[in-house]
Amino acid sequence: MQAVELSPADAPAAVGLWEACGLTRPWNDPVSDFTRALGGPSSTVLGLRASGDGASLLGTVMVGGDGHRGWVYYLAVRPELQGQGLGRVLMHAADDWLRERDLPKIQLMVRRGNDGVVAFYERLGYAIQDVLVLGRRLDD
Numbered sequence: 001m002q003a004v005e006l007s008p009a010d011a012p013a014a015v016g017l018w019e020a021c022g023l024t025r026p027w028n029d030p031v032s033d034f035t036r037a038l039g040g041p042s043s044t045v046l047g048l049r050a051s052g053d054g055a056s057l058l059g060t061v062m063v064g065g066d067g068h069r070g071w072v073y074y075l076a077v078r079p080e081l082q083g084q085g086l087g088r089v090l091m092h093a094a095d096d097w098l099r100e101r102d103l104p105k106i107q108l109m110v111r112r113g114n115d116g117v118v119a120f121y122e123r124l125g126y127a128i129q130d131v132l133v134l135g136r137r138l139d140d
Helices: 008-020 030-039 086-099 115-123
Strands: 043-049 057-065 070-077 106-108
Touching: 008 030, 008 043, 008 057, 008 070, 030 043, 030 057, 030 070, 043 086, 057 086, 070 086, 086 106
Parallel strands: 070 106
Antiparallel strands: 043 057, 057 070
């Protein structure tokens, strides 16, 4: 199974998947996130589809680079298909996408207390980094 770049027409299915996986938050408009990723020169959303079924989205990962690091967001696999290796396939696709753009590092953020997700990433070779992430809203 191979991840492919999604198109604007995939936004409803991708956002529905993100909602089903509990990834969305009221302060982040997921449709805008999807649109921005596809419209940017250094980002995209990759997806997995069921074999022979062009409409069935099984998983997604948003990937982009800031010129120094690659970042991953919205890794999502249909809840009933989790634990079958699709998340691993998507993360390898994100790695490949970033390598093709010569980015030397990949990073992501996980909400505190999400131990199952941290364990997933640790199995893929990720480690907790000794940094703090600071931020503020620009729409205030």
